[in-house]
Amino acid sequence: MDMFQIITELTTTPGVSGNEDRVCEVIKKWFRTYTDDVWSDVMNNAYARFGNPDGPTILLMAHMDEIGMMVAGIEDNGMVRIYNVAGVDPRVLPGSEVQINGKETVPAVVGALPPHLQKAGDNTKNYKIEDLLCDTGLPAEEVKELIRIGDTVSFRTFPPMKLKNNTIAGKTFDDRACVVALMEVMEILKNYKLECNVVVCASIQEENGLKGGITGAHHIDPDMAIAIDVCHAPQPGAKPVDYTAFDKVAIARGGNIHPKMYKLLKESAEEQNISWDTDVMFARTGTDAWTIQIQRGGIPTGLISLPLRYMHTSVEVISLDTLKNCAKVIAGAVQKIGADWEETLCLDD
Amino acid sequence: MTDMNMIKDIVKAYGPSGREQKVTEVIRSFVEPLVDEVYTDTLGNLIAHKRGTSGKKLMFISHMDQIGLIVTDIDEKGFLRVANIGGVSPAMYAARAVRFENGVRGVTHFETETSGFMNPGKAAIGNLFVDIGAESREEAAAKVSLGDMAVVEAEFLELGNRVSCAAMDNRICCAAVVEALKEMKSEHDVYAVFSVQEEVGIRGAGAAAYVIQPDLCINLDVTLYGDTPKCVPMAMKLGEGAAIKIMDASVIIPPVVYTWLEDVAVKNDIKYQRDVMRMGGTDTSAVQKTRGGILVGGISIPLRYMHSPVETGDLRDFAATAALLRAAAAEAELPHR
Incomplete structure (x- = not known):
């Protein structure tokens, strides 16, 4: 499978948190290339099931929603006021290209006051989202015909840039690159006779309260789960405690993580000679794993992370090699889940 | 209608x-x-x-x-100390009439060394108190217990198409x-x-x-x-x-x-x-x-x-x-x- 091609299709489809209808359909289309058992639920979580339906169920989850904005008002001069839907840093918005997903896709830019016109001290202040406006180039009457309060605003979609060294830059690799990693897991496992029942879930609204993780885990009621999300890679200004090496699969360990799920993933990496590192989680992981763990009667949950630079910008950078390795580690772990799964997960005395 | x-x-x-x-x-x-x-x-x-x-x-x-206030302590002079129930702005809740579930009434104020023009902007939940007219801890405790809650007593105003309370x-x-x-x-x-x-x-x-x-x-x-x-x-x-x-x-x-x-x-x-x-x-x-x-x-x-x-x-x-x-x-x- 051509990971770059799928990443391109997924990341150029808008799907701001809570408005994932379109990207949900695209993901289901790709899921169907691996199994006929594909569906979505009332929340728009997309699922694909394969493997042994009588075996223990393992849920694999990556989120499909993206950070973005929403139209909060239209000024008399046609400028569009925006509101943060989830996780957008207002500092990266001035001077950026966006698109307003209205009656049609309307290109726009977020303006910024030129330095010539700023007052003394303005350049040391950060922009606040309520001060930022989108400029579509249209007069107010036409803006109001095409755009309504409540329309989503996303970073302008463009195909990822190929950087050197099998590295790519683009928007929404958080976390659609990991959705693609789960497709790669299906690719690896497609000719393998599994003892367990696998449900892959591309979840919604992770960026807005982990809502897909909550409802998806409840819906599937799995025996165990692995979430895959992005983590920080080394980058200018970041401290070692914040990141994992760019070329290593980050396997989470901490209170939120079941020790035996950690062990399972770690052994899978070691057996395949995949470069990995422990990603120590001393508090909440901020991922779907955090909430999957406490659904229903509790679910043993592990977490794999793809190191990424410049999270929540439109130039997120990842390594396709590391992405592929994440998929291999998950696939290896899934292959180990069989009828003796309770022993595998049972904590040592 | x-x-x-x-x-x-x-x-x-x-x-x-x-x-x-x-x-x-x-x-x-x-x-x-x-x-x-x-x-x-x-x-x-x-x-x-x-x-x-x-x-x-x-x-x-x-x-x-x-939203409201909950009694956390009664001091020896009969003033009630409170914490907030929900999103209470202390400045908005200073110098107000309040009412308890059992009908006891009181007024709120805040600690201040100013005796003239007082600025409720200085009010914080920790220095807010309720005065129910009691002169001792015993007298206050006979009317209000720790954990009792008070709400602001406000008038229901009809203002043309608008109502306020x-x-x-x-x-x-x-x-x-x-x-x-x-x-x-x-x-x-x-x-x-x-x-x-x-x-x-x-x-x-x-x-x-x-x-x-x-x-x-x-x-x-x-x-x-x-x-x-x-x-x-x-x-x-x-x-x-x-x-x-x-x-x-x-x-x-x-x-x-x-x-x-x-x-x-x-x-x-x-x-x-x-x-x-x-x-x-x-x-x-x-x-x-x-x-x-x-x-x-x-x-x-x-x-x-x-x-x-x-x-x-x-x-x-x-x-x-x-x-x-x-x-x-x-x-x-x-x-x-």
Whole structure:
């Protein structure tokens, strides 16, 4: 499978948190290339099931929603006021290209006051989202015909840039690159006779309260789960405690993580000679794993992370090699889940 | 014709988060003649159920609790020390008349070394106190116990098309649900939930949704506004109609639901506006993530000066909200996904 091609299709489809209808359909289309058992639920979580339906169920989850904005008002001069839907840093918005997903896709830019016109001290202040406006180039009457309060605003979609060294830059690799990693897991496992029942879930609204993780885990009621999300890679200004090496699969360990799920993933990496590192989680992981763990009667949950630079910008950078390795580690772990799964997960005395 | 007495009775009823019994009784007295059964659940949510025939369940949820103060200590001179129940601004709660559940009245003030012009901006929850007229700890303790809660005593003001009082958040919406239940016709099972403890972290809503498992839930709550001097820019205005929720800080409404509500509004000639609220959460979020997920929407009433003793809303928005609820319940087809 051509990971770059799928990443391109997924990341150029808008799907701001809570408005994932379109990207949900695209993901289901790709899921169907691996199994006929594909569906979505009332929340728009997309699922694909394969493997042994009588075996223990393992849920694999990556989120499909993206950070973005929403139209909060239209000024008399046609400028569009925006509101943060989830996780957008207002500092990266001035001077950026966006698109307003209205009656049609309307290109726009977020303006910024030129330095010539700023007052003394303005350049040391950060922009606040309520001060930022989108400029579509249209007069107010036409803006109001095409755009309504409540329309989503996303970073302008463009195909990822190929950087050197099998590295790519683009928007929404958080976390659609990991959705693609789960497709790669299906690719690896497609000719393998599994003892367990696998449900892959591309979840919604992770960026807005982990809502897909909550409802998806409840819906599937799995025996165990692995979430895959992005983590920080080394980058200018970041401290070692914040990141994992760019070329290593980050396997989470901490209170939120079941020790035996950690062990399972770690052994899978070691057996395949995949470069990995422990990603120590001393508090909440901020991922779907955090909430999957406490659904229903509790679910043993592990977490794999793809190191990424410049999270929540439109130039997120990842390594396709590391992405592929994440998929291999998950696939290896899934292959180990069989009828003796309770022993595998049972904590040592 | 607006039933002003009903609105006033519901808005003025005592009911801080966790102590909703009195307001429950008031709302119960209004809804009992309008539905098939009325009951409270374990957490205290009041549920009015009107039976239908379609096999579908439509739930409305409107929180009935209000913000307030809780007594944490009584000093030797009989002053009560307090902590906040929900989002209380200490400056807004200084120099106010308050009332306890047992009817004891008092006034609030804050520690200050100034005896002339006093600046309530210096008030903090830690230096706020309640004076109930007692001259000793014993005298105060005979009237009020640790853990008792007080709410601000505010006048219900009729200001033309507007009304103002404390606890308009969210009693104006509770009253709108009662108004809608009058002459409500629906093929669906309608559950009107008056929820507890929204103001202290959205505690009641999830339990109600977990048990009822509705096909669609419409939340009723107040929203912010962008039509007063120098306020944060927001599109909602008083008097511009029922505000159909698209998002607040806790929830994003599925387009399939808010466009359905808009279609219902247009079809029935009900004035509406779109509601994108920059801050503040609602029961909607807890309902949405219940079990495997529930389809949710919201109708809001814009309310000025939120969490102050003079929360001000518009009766036309109240009427439009009630009308939209009634019209939504009358629809044979509910949105689905």
